[in-house]
Amino acid sequence: MNSRMIAAALLPILLLTGGCWDQVELTERGFVMGVAIDLAANGGIELTAQIYKPQQKAGVGSSNQGQPYANITTVNSNIFESVRDIPTHLGRRAQWSHQRVILIGEDFAKKHNISEALDFFNRDHEPRQTSKIFITKGKANQFFKKKPLIENTISQQLKRIQESTAKYSAKSMNVNLFMLNLQLESQTGFAAVPYISPDNSQDQSIALKGLALLKNGKMIGALSPIQTEHLNILLNKYKNSIIEIPCEQQVGGNHPLDESLEVVSLQTKIKPKASMESIRVHIAVQIKSSAGELLCSDLSTTKGEKKFIEKVQLLVEQELRALTDQLQARKIDMLGIGNQIYQMNPRLWRSLKPNWDDHFQRAHFTYDIRISLIDTGMLIGKSSVSK
Amino acid sequence: MISRSLTDNRSKLESIFSDCRDLVMLPWRYGTDMKYEALSVYFESLAEPRDQSFMRNTLQSMAAQPLCSADTCMEQTRLFSFFEQHGASINDGVVIDDFQHAEAQLLLGNVLIFLDGWNKAIMYQANNVKARPVDEPSSESVVKGPREGTVENMRTNVGLLRSRLQTSQFKLKNVVTGGKTHTNVLYGYVEDAVPPHTLAAFMKRITKAEEMEILETSYIEELIEDAVYSPFPQHRYTERPDSAVAALLEGKIIVLVEGTGSILVCPGLFTEFFQNSEDYYERTIISTFIRLLRIIAFFIALLLPSVYISLSTFHPELIPTVLLLAVLDTREGIPFPSLVEAVIMMLSFELLREAGIRLPRPVGSAVSIVGALIIGEAAINAGIASPIMVVIIAVTGIASFSIPQYAIAIALRLLQLPLMLLTATMGIFGMMIGLLWITLHLASLKSLGQPYLSPLAPLRLGQLADTLIRSPLTLLNRSPRRAHNRNNPKQSS
Numbered sequence: 001m002n003s004r005m006i007a008a009a010l011l012p013i014l015l016l017t018g019g020c021w022d023q024v025e026l027t028e029r030g031f032v033m034g035v036a037i038d039l040a041a042n043g044g045i046e047l048t049a050q051i052y053k054p055q056q057k058a059g060v061g062s063s064n065q066g067q068p069y070a071n072i073t074t075v076n077s078n079i080f081e082s083v084r085d086i087p088t089h090l091g092r093r094a095q096w097s098h099q100r101v102i103l104i105g106e107d108f109a110k111k112h113n114i115s116e117a118l119d120f121f122n123r124d125h126e127p128r129q130t131s132k133i134f135i136t137k138g139k140a141n142q143f144f145k146k147k148p149l150i151e152n153t154i155s156q157q158l159k160r161i162q163e164s165t166a167k168y169s170a171k172s173m174n175v176n177l178f179m180l181n182l183q184l185e186s187q188t189g190f191a192a193v194p195y196i197s198p199d200n201s202q203d204q205s206i207a208l209k210g211l212a213l214l215k216n217g218k219m220i221g222a223l224s225p226i227q228t229e230h231l232n233i234l235l236n237k238y239k240n241s242i243i244e245i246p247c248e249q250q251v252g253g254n255h256p257l258d259e260s261l262e263v264v265s266l267q268t269k270i271k272p273k274a275s276m277e278s279i280r281v282h283i284a285v286q287i288k289s290s291a292g293e294l295l296c297s298d299l300s301t302t303k304g305e306k307k308f309i310e311k312v313q314l315l316v317e318q319e320l321r322a323l324t325d326q327l328q329a330r331k332i333d334m335l336g337i338g339n340q341i342y343q344m345n346p347r348l349w350r351s352l353k354p355n356w357d358d359h360f361q362r363a364h365f366t367y368d369i370r371i372s373l374i375d376t377g378m379l380i381g382k383s384s385v386s387k
Numbered sequence: 388m389i390s391r392s393l394t395d396n397r398s399k400l401e402s403i404f405s406d407c408r409d410l411v412m413l414p415w416r417y418g419t420d421m422k423y424e425a426l427s428v429y430f431e432s433l434a435e436p437r438d439q440s441f442m443r444n445t446l447q448s449m450a451a452q453p454l455c456s457a458d459t460c461m462e463q464t465r466l467f468s469f470f471e472q473h474g475a476s477i478n479d480g481v482v483i484d485d486f487q488h489a490e491a492q493l494l495l496g497n498v499l500i501f502l503d504g505w506n507k508a509i510m511y512q513a514n515n516v517k518a519r520p521v522d523e524p525s526s527e528s529v530v531k532g533p534r535e536g537t538v539e540n541m542r543t544n545v546g547l548l549r550s551r552l553q554t555s556q557f558k559l560k561n562v563v564t565g566g567k568t569h570t571n572v573l574y575g576y577v578e579d580a581v582p583p584h585t586l587a588a589f590m591k592r593i594t595k596a597e598e599m600e601i602l603e604t605s606y607i608e609e610l611i612e613d614a615v616y617s618p619f620p621q622h623r624y625t626e627r628p629d630s631a632v633a634a635l636l637e638g639k640i641i642v643l644v645e646g647t648g649s650i651l652v653c654p655g656l657f658t659e660f661f662q663n664s665e666d667y668y669e670r671t672i673i674s675t676f677i678r679l680l681r682i683i684a685f686f687i688a689l690l691l692p693s694v695y696i697s698l699s700t701f702h703p704e705l706i707p708t709v710l711l712l713a714v715l716d717t718r719e720g721i722p723f724p725s726l727v728e729a730v731i732m733m734l735s736f737e738l739l740r741e742a743g744i745r746l747p748r749p750v751g752s753a754v755s756i757v758g759a760l761i762i763g764e765a766a767i768n769a770g771i772a773s774p775i776m777v778v779i780i781a782v783t784g785i786a787s788f789s790i791p792q793y794a795i796a797i798a799l800r801l802l803q804l805p806l807m808l809l810t811a812t813m814g815i816f817g818m819m820i821g822l823l824w825i826t827l828h829l830a831s832l833k834s835l836g837q838p839y840l841s842p843l844a845p846l847r848l849g850q851l852a853d854t855l856i857r858s859p860l861t862l863l864n865r866s867p868r869r870a871h872n873r874n875n876p877k878q879s880s
Contacts, residue, residue: 022814023700025725026718031703031711052712054719068712097704098711126704152712 027054030092033069034155036140037117038105040075045108045117047082048073048141050155051090052098069153071144079120096126100159102133102177103140104193106212106219113217115184121177129178132162135212135219137197143206146198158206162194165208170232170241171225172208187349188338188356189216192223192231213332221330230323233285233316234335236268243289245312247296260292261312264374272363274341274348279363281337283320290375299381305373313369324365331357389486393424393503400428403490409433410493424503433496434513467505481510494569519648521547524626526649526793531668536626541571541645547628548575552635556580562593566600571645572607580638588836589640589653604647611653613833618801620794621834623655630664640835654834656841658854660792661685666857674857681790682855688787688799692729693810693818695779699725701814717773725776726811732772732780733803735762740784 030051040046053070074085086094102121104114121127136143143154151157165172172194175183183191191214199207210228213221223231232238241263247256265288273280289312291299297311298304327334338356342349352359378384390396397412404410413427471482483489484507489499492510500509521543524536537544545559556579562572574593576586592611601607608622609615625631626649631641634652642651661681666674698705699714706714721728739758743751762780766772783803787796802825809817832839842850852858 023811026699026703026715027721029703031715052715054712054715056716056720095703098708100708128704156708 024093028092029095030070030086030090031095032099033153034101034103034144034158035099036103036105036136036144037079037108037114038140039108039111042075044075044077045079045082046073046075046141047079048144049083049086049094050144050153051086051092051094052153067147069144069155071141073141079117080124083120096121096124097128099127099131100153100155101162102131103143103158104133104135105140106135106137107139109135109212109214109219111218114214115217118177118180122181127177129181130176132159133175133177133180133193134158134162135193135195135214137195137209142198143196146206149205154206158196161206161208165194166232166237167239168241170229170238171210172228173211173232173237184214184217186336186339187342187353188333188336190214190332190334190336191217192334195222213334215332221332223334227323227326230319231334233266233268234270234283234320234323236266238263238266238268240264242292243287243312243316245297245315257295258293259295259297261289261371261373262292264288264290270335270337270340272337272340272344274345274352276348276351279337279341279359281335281363281365282368283365284368285316285320285370287316287369287371288374289371291373291377291381294376294381294383295385296383298383299373299376305381309371309373313371316369316371317367320367320369321365328361328363331361333357333360337363389484389489389501389506389508391504391506393426393501396501396508397426399486404493426501427498428493428501429498429513430493430496433494434498467502467507470509471507482507483510484508491569518543527625527627527630527664527791529627529663529665529668532665533627533629535628537628537631537643537648537650539646539648541573541643544628544643544650545573545575548631548635548641551628551632552577557635562596564596564601565598568600568602570601572596572601573643574640575635575643576640577635577638580636581640582638582837585638585654585835585837586640592835593642601644602646604642604644604649604651607642607644608651608653611835613835617828617832618798619657619829619832619839620660620792620798621655621832621839622651622653623659623792623794624649624651625664626650627664633664633667654837656834656837657829657839658843660795661790663791667860671857671859678855678857684786684789685795685799688783688790688796689802690806690818690822691779691783691786692733692803693806693821695776696725696729696807697810697814697818700811714773714775717775720770721773722770724811726807728772728776729780729807730804732762732766732776733783733807735766736780736784737800 032049033052034050036048036050038046038048049072051070051072053066053068055068070090072086072089074082074089076082076085083094083096102118104117108114108117121131122129134140143158146154148154148157151160162172162174166174173192175193180191180193192211193214195209195212197207197209199205208225209222210225211223211231212219213223229238229241232241243261243263245259245261247259267286269284271282271284273282297308299308324335333356337360338349338352341352390399397414400410400412407430409430409432411427411429411431415425415427417423417425483492489508489510493499496513497510498513502509518540519538521535521538523534527536535547537547549557554577556577557575558578559573559575562574564570564572572593574589589611593607595610596607599606599610604624612621614621625634628650631650631652635641639652639654642653644651661678666678669677699718703711718725723731735758739754739762742754742758746754762777767774767777787799790796790799802821806818806821809821811817813820829840830838830844838845841847842854853863
């Protein structure tokens with residue numbers, strides 16, 4: 001009886017003390033918003049963490065307190081050691097679960113397999129797989145010194161840039177840590193990561209430079225924003241964007257502006273047919289669009305509409321072909337054709353894999369572009385500019 | 388026994404009620420030549436002034452107008468037999484012959500008349516303690532529905548119920564309570580509707596009241612309660628006769644106590660504390676929405692401070708980033724851990740509430756102004772609390788007030804603090820342990836033998852139509868006959 005009473009009294013103490021050491025108040029933590037990984041001068045890793053600096057709103061002293069972030073740079077030979085060095089500068093324990101972006105410097109990405117740097121973020125329980133990934137032209141930590149335009153921190157702004165661009169203009173891609181891991185671990189080992197550079201023409205701004213291409217974790221090249229748009233079409237990741245259609249030069253007129261079509265929905269199917277001898281890839285694209293700007297085409301008649309659509313179909317095919325030609329020339333299978341072959345026929349893939357670069361280069365592409373125009377936006381199906 | 392001698396009776400009364408200044412003993416005479424003596428006895432504080440002399444007037448007028456020519460006509464013996472046969476029945480006079488009975492009747496506010504030479508007394512009711520008129524119930528006001536509320540006078544209350552429940556099945560039984568108060572306690576039920584085992588349990592427990600001083604209905608509640616130390620109320624109160632009748636039809640037992648305005652409804656089940664008589668007067672989807680809202684309010688009132696503490700001290704990864712940044716901004720510079728902050732704000736809120744209830748109304752408004760300033764503004768400016776914590780405590784308080792039964796709102800506020808302590812030490816796991824403990828307690832609790840959580844546990848799907856939601860009236864079983872059969876399937880034909 002007595003021992004039971006003692007046990008009953010001790011049980012709460014056991015339970016209560018058991019949890020206490022995990023208790024950390026919000027004001028004892030530093031929330032990491034973004035992290036930049038660069039190659040240090042001594043060959044190690046230079047890790048810069050952008051930590052949110054709360055703007056004190058309660059109590060006295062709630063005046064203007066400067067920028068709401070603090071950047072801390074530590075240099076070590078691995079990530080974890082650098083992470084544990086943050087409190088030595090900050091005095092607060094770093095909390096990684098709200099990390100928005102991981103920026104990787106170009107120098108680092110060209111020299112190291114970026115998986116080496118990302119292993120910590122995959123393994124530790126705090127960082128999230130949904131952190132967005134960027135590869136930067138120049139040093140990655142220079143971006144953290146920029147002032148954000150609207151958001152609290154540049155990290156948040158970069159995250160929003162990646163999301164919105166992928167959604168509304170297809171000039172970038174949504175690549176978070178998880179998706180990057182999938183790409184890096186795929187059979188071909190090719191990966192595409194949004195590529196940014198500081199925009200010196202506009203102060204404080206960031207220029208989106210398309211995609212950085214990686215092979216086996218190392219950066220091997222880049223694609224321009226327009227090429228990114230085309231790659232998104234091929235990968236069926238195209239959500240919403242504009243197709244620009246040049247007007248023909250009219251006799252005696254000025255050089256006309258481009259017309260544009262707004263893509264409402266787009267579906268792409270890539271069907272490879274592979275054998276040891278030849279690889280044929282059929283690309284079928286279905287686009288539903290509505291007229292965005294009409295300057296020189298006349299869609300008011302069935303004939304005019306057909307002519308216009310044929311013109312756009314040809315244009316899209318040319319653009320896509322230009323991209324695949326370039327990718328083939330550079331031996332970069334960004335379309336994931338190798339991965340598809342692996343999924344359909346693993347045995348064949350095993351024999352193709354050693355020389356896949358050459359196989360890809362020799363692949364034959366055919367296109368089937370279908371565009372339908374569902375809306376002209378106005379009652380008149382031709383330019384509203386009066387002549 | 389009442390003596391034949393008027394002087395004996397008088398001296399006996401004087402010795403019993405010595406030092407009772409409000410007892411009036413009025414000697415008077417009647418008959419031809421005023422030759423017979425009589426005595427009226429009453430408490431001037433209890434009896435209706437107009438009625439005190441009514442019987443005396445009657446007698447005197449009877450004596451003054453000879454009913455017959457002979458002077459023996461108004462003889463004592465004839466007068467006595469006249470009363471014994473209930474001759475004078477303008478006001479319901481009763482002849483009593485027991486002295487203790489006479490004493491009790493006096494204390495009830497009745498008037499006693501002793502006649503010399505007669506070993507009996509005439510008693511008639513003149514009880515008139517000033518009572519509050521039937522008014523709108525202040526604790527359960529409604530937008531729609533009847534605006535009659537119970538009053539302190541039990542007879543009025545019973546009348547309000549009887550007029551709504553015109554059936555002989557509505558039984559009312561009396562409990563004689565002891566002590567010095569002799570408070571009249573009545574309990575009522577609809578014979579067809581009440582489950583017999585519940586009634587039996589109730590009747591067994593109510594006998595405890597016989598030796599108690601009962602001043603208020605809640606005394607009865609505590610006497611018949613299963614778990615006195617539970618924070619959860621196991622019986623509920625109503626001041627609305629319509630609500631009491633609805634409870635009776637559902638098979639509840641009601642208790643009325645003389646001198647108390649509220650009706651005790653037993654047994655009270657957990658889900659009933661989220662219901663209100665107005666639910667049945669509003670349209671079904673509106674009532675359903677409001678009931679669901681109350682359930683949400685229940686969880687907010689119980690858990691919101693704990694959730695905030697656990698998220699901010701243990702699991703900041705669960706807060707959406709943008710919200711977290713806003714919270715960080717408001718938390719920066721607060722010297723206290725979030726538990727201490729929450730306890731400070733909660734205590735000041737409770738103090739404010741308590742002060743507002745007890746203070747006289749003119750002072751009360753000053754308290755609320757000062758309180759609103761202190762909690763809302765000054766605490767933030769002084770760096771004691773963060774705005775987010777003020778929001779959380781305020782929402783918690785509002786949520787607890789939006790539960791219609793006050794008793795359960797208090798229970799929730801009592802449980803908040805232990806839950807906050809648990810979460811502050813163990814995070815979300817502590818909250819789970821606390822919730823588990825509360826659930827276990829609720830599931831094991833019984834009220835008059837009925838499981839407290841029914842119809843949720845044990846699950847009775849048929850009754851859920853009027854629990855979390857309010858189904859249309861045509862789908863609800865309101866008939867006592869069917870309710871009875873539902874409770875006792877074996878007895879149904």
